[in-house]
Amino acid sequence: MRYNQDRRTFMKSAAITGLGLSALNFGDLQSLAGKRVGIIGLDTSHSVAFAKVLNAAEPDTAYMGYRVVAAYPKGSPDIESSTKRVPEYTETVKKLGVEIVDSIPALVDKVDVVLLETNDGRPHLEQVLPVLKAGKRVFVDKPIAGSLADAVAIFEASERYNVPLFSASSLRYTKGIEGLDKSTVVGADTFSPASLEKTHPDLFWYGIHGVEPLFTVMGTGCQSVKRIYTEQTDIVVGLWADGRVGTFRGTRSGKHEYGGTVFTQNGNVVLGPYAGYEPLLKEIIQFFESGKPPVSPQETLEIYAFMEAADESKRQGGAAVTLESVMKKAQSKRN
Incomplete structure (x- = not known):
């Protein structure tokens, strides 16, 4: 499939630019103030791809210095194609200098913005609420939820806590x-x-x-x-x-x-x-920087x-x- 071929090309490129990242030194974390990215869900290749690009030794200036500093690995509870990826992807992002945490509240305390990447849409509502309550901007990867009712609830929560979010497929x-x-x-x-x-x-x-x-x-x-x-x-x-x-x-x-x-x-x-x-990731970073979602809640719903x-x-x-x-x-x- 062309999509899978392009994905492999992108992952290979990201891997090459990320060589040596196990020893990457972010320096004083204060220098990352406002640009610390957290990931929820290490059960999708998106998490690894985004982390490799953002944490590259010489990242593209389009990413404005944003770095993945922490990740909470748990994703789907019961979809085998997702759950079986977690151990491998966890080890991969650890080598990129990413701290693995044991809860979403622990993640939120360490980051400024969040990539909600869990491959399974069903837990997204539960997972996004602590992020919104903490006032952190969040990108919710597809599917935004496991039901239309939950998608509605996610945007209601975004409005209630006055914290912007958006969701989109890279297509x-x-x-x-x-x-x-x-x-x-x-x-x-x-x-x-x-x-x-x-x-x-x-x-x-x-x-x-x-x-x-x-x-x-x-x-x-x-x-x-x-x-x-x-x-x-x-x-x-x-x-x-x-x-x-x-x-x-x-x-x-x-x-x-x-x-x-x-x-x-x-x-x-x-x-x-x-x-x-990468076109999607660049839009995500622009959103993190500006707080202006590139896709409206109305269109996503x-x-x-x-x-x-x-x-x-x-x-x-x-x-x-x-x-x-x-x-x-x-x-x-x-x-």
Whole structure:
């Protein structure tokens, strides 16, 4: 898969730039004041990749001196593909000069900002609350939560504690999107792998990588969703309030790739290939510095409402389901 190939290239590059980091001396930690990064969850390659780039011997100036200083390794309680990674990834980040702590409160006391990287979205609400209560800006990796109701609750907590956060797939920054005049977009088709995980709504686990670029180019305003489902393929058709149509194809067979086509008033734009993790990481650092999320809560919640509506359409045999209906259901669970 192109995404996996690019990820391996990025990880290899990060590993090369990080040679000798076991002996890295951050010097007086006071010099890192305001730039100490903590990681929650060492069950995903994202944690290792981000740590290697930020803690490189000569990091890119785009990262503004931010360094990972502490990590809390526990992630998913029961997803084997996640839990089995923790020992290896813990040892890897320790060699980067990262202190391993035994609780999230202990982590929060040692850092200024947080990367919530747990691969499993279900514990994200519980994990993010101590961070928000402490007033620390946080990036929540995908999926933002294991349910739409929890996603709503996370943003409610962000507002309650007046602490900004954002969430995004790295595919939001796929090639072809940068520089696109979104005011000219009349429709879009995107695609990505869409492997399933029984503990999460179908598209939350991996389909998010194709749904997020769809919303990145189309913007908010999707009203309803219809889904065609087979064991090998998902096709989800979204109808926007202004009459535009956006579609997502999720694959579970054949060669898995990421991309799409954006239809504009001036011609078609091809999306892809995948641009790696660094464009997202640079946006995260800008957010840590400014406190201004690059993706609004409204857009993120609409993305997850789209995917939840797709699940409901599947349950109803492909019937149209409004995003308003699934949002009301999610909000009622919070009351």
